Amino acid sequence: MTAVLPALSIVFGLLLWELIGLSTPPVVFAPASAAFSFLVQQTINGALPIAIAQSLMTLAAGYLLAAAVALPLGFLMGRVAWVHELLQPVLTAIYAIPPVAFIPFVIIWFGLFTQSRLAIIVLMCFFEMLVITMTGARSIDRRLLDVARSFQAPRRRVWSAVFVPASLPFLFTALRIGFVRAVAGTITAELLLSPANLGKLLLDSAARFNTAGILGIIATVAIIGLIGQRALRWLERRVLRWERA
Amino acid sequence: MSPIQRITLRLLGVALFLVAWEIIGRSLGDALMAPPSAVAQDLVTLAGDAEAQMTIWQSIAPALVGFAISCIIGMPLGAAMGRSPAWNALVHPWVSTFVVTSVAAIVPILILMLGTGWWFVVVVVVLSSVWYVTLTTYQGAQRIEQRWLNVGRSFGASRLQAFRTIMLPALFPYLLAGARIGLVHAIRSMVLAQLFIMTGIGGLLQQAGMDVSTTRLLALLVVIMLIALLASHGLGRLAHWLAPWHAASGLMERT
Numbered sequence: 001m002t003a004v005l006p007a008l009s010i011v012f013g014l015l016l017w018e019l020i021g022l023s024t025p026p027v028v029f030a031p032a033s034a035a036f037s038f039l040v041q042q043t044i045n046g047a048l049p050i051a052i053a054q055s056l057m058t059l060a061a062g063y064l065l066a067a068a069v070a071l072p073l074g075f076l077m078g079r080v081a082w083v084h085e086l087l088q089p090v091l092t093a094i095y096a097i098p099p100v101a102f103i104p105f106v107i108i109w110f111g112l113f114t115q116s117r118l119a120i121i122v123l124m125c126f127f128e129m130l131v132i133t134m135t136g137a138r139s140i141d142r143r144l145l146d147v148a149r150s151f152q153a154p155r156r157r158v159w160s161a162v163f164v165p166a167s168l169p170f171l172f173t174a175l176r177i178g179f180v181r182a183v184a185g186t187i188t189a190e191l192l193l194s195p196a197n198l199g200k201l202l203l204d205s206a207a208r209f210n211t212a213g214i215l216g217i218i219a220t221v222a223i224i225g226l227i228g229q230r231a232l233r234w235l236e237r238r239v240l241r242w243e244r245a
Numbered sequence: 246m247s248p249i250q251r252i253t254l255r256l257l258g259v260a261l262f263l264v265a266w267e268i269i270g271r272s273l274g275d276a277l278m279a280p281p282s283a284v285a286q287d288l289v290t291l292a293g294d295a296e297a298q299m300t301i302w303q304s305i306a307p308a309l310v311g312f313a314i315s316c317i318i319g320m321p322l323g324a325a326m327g328r329s330p331a332w333n334a335l336v337h338p339w340v341s342t343f344v345v346t347s348v349a350a351i352v353p354i355l356i357l358m359l360g361t362g363w364w365f366v367v368v369v370v371v372l373s374s375v376w377y378v379t380l381t382t383y384q385g386a387q388r389i390e391q392r393w394l395n396v397g398r399s400f401g402a403s404r405l406q407a408f409r410t411i412m413l414p415a416l417f418p419y420l421l422a423g424a425r426i427g428l429v430h431a432i433r434s435m436v437l438a439q440l441f442i443m444t445g446i447g448g449l450l451q452q453a454g455m456d457v458s459t460t461r462l463l464a465l466l467v468v469i470m471l472i473a474l475l476a477s478h479g480l481g482r483l484a485h486w487l488a489p490w491h492a493a494s495g496l497m498e499r500t
Contacts, residue, residue, distance in 0.1 A: 009334065
């Protein structure tokens with residue numbers, strides 16, 4: 001019974017959306033079917049696939065850039081005590097500032113286009129990934145390292161047999177949460193800077209009071225987030241076979 | 246590492262950061278990066294500016310109301326999901342969809358539906374933080390062992406008693422962790438919502454972004470940082486007052 005319930009719940013939710021949409025005026029809320037036909041129409045005329053592809057390219061660039069710095073730095077902070085003590089207070093302070101608050105500053109530095117979009121995506125996901133990696137690296141079980149040392153394992157063997165397997169779980173968590181933040185960063189940047197790609201489609205729909213369009217794009221953003229997260233989960237499960245047991 | 250070394254390193258880190266910022270700020274100029282000395286002066290000016298203070302306090306209010314609503318909805322919902330597989334199967338797909346949906350994408354339709362008033366900010370805050378409160382509480386509720394509840398039942402505890410004396414204390418660290426994460430997202434989305442409609446702190450930020458100098462902008466970032474740190478600290482104090490026995494376990498620090 002609990003196996004079919006999620007599917008049932010989604011169908012029920014979509015039906016509810018349809019009913020609310022049908023019973024309210026279209027300027028306030030549109031039914032699911034209208035949102036779907038908007039998406040189909042935008043796919044046929046090519047606007048939606050292009051917007052998605054371009055949004056995803058910006059997203060990937062910002063996300064990879066952030067991960068390339070955040071994961072090694074997080075690891076360093078987690079494993080080397082003096083680096084941790086040196087950087088921790090400043091990091092905590094900057095991390096407390098909501099990333100979107102930097103937007104006016106980012107505009108001054110990078111303008112309104114691709115560069116500043118990248119900067120916002122990096123700001124949105126960098127600290128999250130850094131903090132998760134750092135916390136994970138700090139909590140690598142001391143005993144595992146001691147065992148390796150008592151068997152006089154050479155340095156490389158300690159890395160491949162202890163560090164890497166112990167680190168993969170939290171690295172995956174960092175990548176997964178970082179991805180969700182990066183999607184949020186992309187759409188925020190495309191809405192609040194000069195409108196572009198999916199953000200532009202969304203704002204154009206809003207300017208015409210086209211709620212079907214708005215809801216369609218929101219659903220698209222939600223699906224991108226879900227697919228990305230599922231894909232990373234799947235990869236995680238394939239790589240971390242031992243974790244399942 | 247001894248405590249003295251630790252404190253020295255921390256202070257050194259902060260000092261190095263401030264010195265580097267000061268040097269970079271002086272060489273780039275106010276237009277690109279105001280140095281901390283100028284920002285500190287502006288913070289003093291800001292502290293004397295009653296109007297700016299009023300704006301800041303007024304913009305925090307909807308964030309707090311939204312956060313409270315998130316806790317009131319999210320905590321029971323998460324607990325129900327953790328205890329009842331049927332509830333979980335029904336609600337989980339939607340919670341995990343909304344948690345990955347960036348709230349920025351929902352803002353334009355909320356403006357159409359609600360306008361740009363006070364409640365708009367509240368709704369944005371709720372829609373971004375409630376899922377984190379729910380999911381964290383859910384994880385906690387899942388970890389309550391049936392054995393503990395069975396013990397309660399064998400001693401003839403009523404449902405209410407079992408809830409109050411077994412469920413609630415076991416859930417407490419998770420409720421607190423959920424509230425912490427929810428609060429972070431509440432403050433983030435408050436700033437986001439206000440940037441969109443240019444009111445409150447978001448409006449002040451937008452205004453400062455138009456200035457020739459970045460001094461005011463950086464001062465505002467420091468103010469927001471202080472608000473966020475204070476709110477999180479306040480929540481910790483509240484939790485300590487509500488359940489002092491958990492503070493000793495150290496679970497709170499890690500979550």
